[in-house]
Amino acid sequence: MGIVGGRQQAKLRNMAEYLLGIDLGGTNIKIGCFDTDLKLIGKISVPTGTDMGPESIVEEFHAVSSELLKRHELSLADVSAVGIGSPGLVNTIKGIVEAAPNLPLFKNVPFRDLVAKRFGKPTILENDANAACWAEYVIGAARGVDHMIMLTLGTGIGGGIVSDGKLIHGPTGGAAELGHVIIYPAGRSCPCGQNGCAEAYASASSTVARATEAVQNGAQSSLTTVLEAQKKITCKGVFEHAGNGDSLANEIVDGTAKALALLCLQMVKTTDPHSIVFAGGMIAAGDALLDRIRHFYKQYIGRLFKKDHLRLCFAVLGEDAGITGASALAQTACKS
Numbered sequence: 175m176g177i178v179g180g181r182q183q184a185k186l187r188n189m190a191e192y193l194l195g196i197d198l199g200g201t202n203i204k205i206g207c208f209d210t211d212l213k214l215i216g217k218i219s220v221p222t223g224t225d226m227g228p229e230s231i232v233e234e235f236h237a238v239s240s241e242l243l244k245r246h247e248l249s250l251a252d253v254s255a256v257g258i259g260s261p262g263l264v265n266t267i268k269g270i271v272e273a274a275p276n277l278p279l280f281k282n283v284p285f286r287d288l289v290a291k292r293f294g295k296p297t298i299l300e301n302d303a304n305a306a307c308w309a310e311y312v313i314g315a316a317r318g319v320d321h322m323i324m325l326t327l328g329t330g331i332g333g334g335i336v337s338d339g340k341l342i343h344g345p346t347g348g349a350a351e352l353g354h355v356i357i358y359p360a361g362r363s364c365p366c367g368q369n370g371c372a373e374a375y376a377s378a379s380s381t382v383a384r385a386t387e388a389v390q391n392g393a394q395s396s397l398t399t400v401l402e403a404q405k406k407i408t409c410k411g412v413f414e415h416a417g418n419g420d421s422l423a424n425e426i427v428d429g430t431a432k433a434l435a436l437l438c439l440q441m442v443k444t445t446d447p448h449s450i451v452f453a454g455g456m457i458a459a460g461d462a463l464l465d466r467i468r469h470f471y472k473q474y475i476g477r478l479f480k481k482d483h484l485r486l487c488f489a490v491l492g493e494d495a496g497i498t499g500a501s502a503l504a505q506t507a508c509k510s
């Protein structure tokens with residue numbers, strides 16, 4: 175018996191059964207094709223041109239998707255829906271990207287409708303952190319629970335909340351800006367205009383900024399030679415030096431973990447999740463990070479609020495979470 179390709183399989187079933195998940199990042203556009211069980215059929219990543227306007231990004235989506243489908247003996251006729259995860263401020267209800275810091279030409283763009291029109295498919299638009307959160311909820315680290323929170327630790331801190339099996343959006347899609355929950359009033363300034371946000375302490379870039387400032391202010395540390403030789407300190411470097419016993423690096427990592435523990439504390443009292451899932455580049459630090467968050471969380475949480483069901487854990491889907499979540503949301507939207 176010969177091998178039956180994807181297109182033939184779809185034809186045999188006589189229906190469009192594939193989903194396209196698009197992760198629009200400031201650096202890369204990633205597009206994945208999934209089957210109805212959310213199994214990844216294939217993916218392509220291309221650089222994002224930051225000088226590209228919404229229309230040319232949509233054209234790029236279409237060209238890259240067509241190429242991806244072709245590689246797997248499929249075509250757009252085999253696709254039932256398209257999901258997009260976008261950075262920045264996204265009004266999910268109206269399908270509008272209000273603003274995206276890394277995409278300067280995106281201002282109040284009706285992006286969902288632009289993509290839907292070009293592809294001729296039902297399309298959903300979601301904030302990228304929410305899309306990744308949904309993926310971990312549906313098939314990832316929080317599979318099987320109905321209440322979870324995800325915190326993505328990168329340049330900033332992205333948040334997503336699933337409560338009673340639903341992503342929480344608020345009236346305009348502005349919910350779950352968890353990186354901007356204030357944990358230290360009158361603390362470090364945050365680009366959002368507030369002081370003391372979790373993001374100003376615990377994002378990868380804030381962790382690096384705190385380490386750099388301490389070294390520049392004369393703190394004794396093995397990171398001093400790194401800063402002198404390489405002109406910069408990396409987040410990975412801070413964790414490595416902490417692991418090698420450098421006391422300043424350990425103080426900095428503790429500061430990151432304390433901020434995340436405080437953020438978890440607020441979240442537990444807000445939605446009482448089963449799981450708080452950490453994602454993003456920083457989780458490469460492994461137990462050196464997770465054990466410390468758990469340690470400080472236990473230290474801070476009040477007796478009344480201790481929850482036996484709470485699990486603090488790492489995401490499992492890695493960089494495919496965005497495209498997986500966008501596809502899963504597109505699938506759900508088609509069913510409803």
Ligand SMILES: [Zn+2]
Nearest residue numbers: 354364366371
């Ligand atoms: Zn902030």
